[in-house]
Amino acid sequence: MKRYQNLLMVVAVVALVALPLWMVKKPTPGADGKEVQIFAGADDKAKDAIATVSPDYKPWFSPLLEPPSGEIGSLLFALQAALGAGFIGYWYGCSSTRSKYEQTVKTSVKC
Amino acid sequence: MHIMEGFLPVKHAIGWSIASTPFVVYGLHSIKKRIEEKPEQRMLLGVAAAFTFVLSALKLPSVTGSCSHPTGTGLGAILFGPAAMAPIGMVVLLFQAILLAHGGITTLGANIFSMAIVGPFAATAIYRLAAAIKLPFGPSVFLAASCADLLTYITTSAQLAFAFPDPVGGFAASFAKFAGIFAITQLPLALVEGLLTVIVMNALVRFNGRELKEMNVTAATGEVRV
Numbered sequence: 001m002k003r004y005q006n007l008l009m010v011v012a013v014v015a016l017v018a019l020p021l022w023m024v025k026k027p028t029p030g031a032d033g034k035e036v037q038i039f040a041g042a043d044d045k046a047k048d049a050i051a052t053v054s055p056d057y058k059p060w061f062s063p064l065l066e067p068p069s070g071e072i073g074s075l076l077f078a079l080q081a082a083l084g085a086g087f088i089g090y091w092y093g094c095s096s097t098r099s100k101y102e103q104t105v106k107t108s109v110k111c
Numbered sequence: 112m113h114i115m116e117g118f119l120p121v122k123h124a125i126g127w128s129i130a131s132t133p134f135v136v137y138g139l140h141s142i143k144k145r146i147e148e149k150p151e152q153r154m155l156l157g158v159a160a161a162f163t164f165v166l167s168a169l170k171l172p173s174v175t176g177s178c179s180h181p182t183g184t185g186l187g188a189i190l191f192g193p194a195a196m197a198p199i200g201m202v203v204l205l206f207q208a209i210l211l212a213h214g215g216i217t218t219l220g221a222n223i224f225s226m227a228i229v230g231p232f233a234a235t236a237i238y239r240l241a242a243a244i245k246l247p248f249g250p251s252v253f254l255a256a257s258c259a260d261l262l263t264y265i266t267t268s269a270q271l272a273f274a275f276p277d278p279v280g281g282f283a284a285s286f287a288k289f290a291g292i293f294a295i296t297q298l299p300l301a302l303v304e305g306l307l308t309v310i311v312m313n314a315l316v317r318f319n320g321r322e323l324k325e326m327n328v329t330a331a332t333g334e335v336r337v
Contacts, residue, residue, distance in 0.1 A: 020174045042179040060121065
């Protein structure tokens with residue numbers, strides 16, 4: 001039952017991520033002929049909002065290192081996710097093996 | 112998404128850093144103490160940190176047509192209490208601020224406050240409340256994690272509104288604007304985070320039931336199958 005529940009939850013996660021991709025349509029280019037970007041970061045939008053609320057504000061500090069390109073940026077994000085997922089995988093492997101082992105020990109003692 | 116580098120006035124940047132520091136210091140202390148007392152919980156602490164690493168690296172699309180990422184702090188807060196997540200969140204935020212130009216050093220204090228303090232405290236409080244009214248284990252975890260995610264971004268919106276009040280409508284008008292960007296985008300992502308947290312928590316209950324019982328995570332809801 002539990003496995004079934006988990007599977008359903010994974011399906012829901014995939015649906016929640018995929019739905020926006022399908023729902024949000026790319027708007028037609030505006031009068032200036034520029035392509036409208038969709039699925040940009042929410043912080044870019046926040047930047048624009050700050051510019052409308054206080055147009056005089058100038059950021060007083062800029063990032064020390066900026067990924068030289070979008071590709072390098074995604075490399076580092078992938079690395080971050082890989083580190084985390086790698087550890088979770090390691091824990092899962094250890095734990096499931098341990099519980100299997102304990103199960104076998106228990107049953108062999110009973111016999 | 113975090114507040115970008117340089118996008119908080121100096122006074123605010125310093126203020127939020129001062130506000131966050133005691134939480135981080137106390138969090139480090141509490142982690143150290145716990146590892147000394149119960150070294151076997153190191154693995155679970157690693158899982159909590161790893162979960163935050165993965166989730167905050169995943170920029171997901173949302174119905175608003177922009178992208179944002181979950182925080183992953185709810186899981187650790189339910190397991191270890193809110194204080195432990197402050198230093199863990201700081202590590203993630205530093206990684207992204209230094210290497211990825213995502214968030215920033217000057218806004219680190221404010222971002223720690225929203226993601227690694229408000230979120231985890233909310234998660235723990237909601238989880239305890241849900242357990243107190245005898246909600247089952249899964250829904251309690253789900254509620255705690257997704258509300259923590261959402262509250263993180265509501266805090267970010269409030270921080271920005273506080274720093275950049277609307278010239279006409281003041282804080283409220285500005286907050287509505289920033290919340291429209293961050294919080295609405297975050298709604299579906301909060302659901303995703305809630306679900307993922309429940310999935311990992313189910314695995315934890317299955318494999319580390321004894322530890323979880325010891326940590327009083329599952330004691331109240333009685334969801335232990337050893």
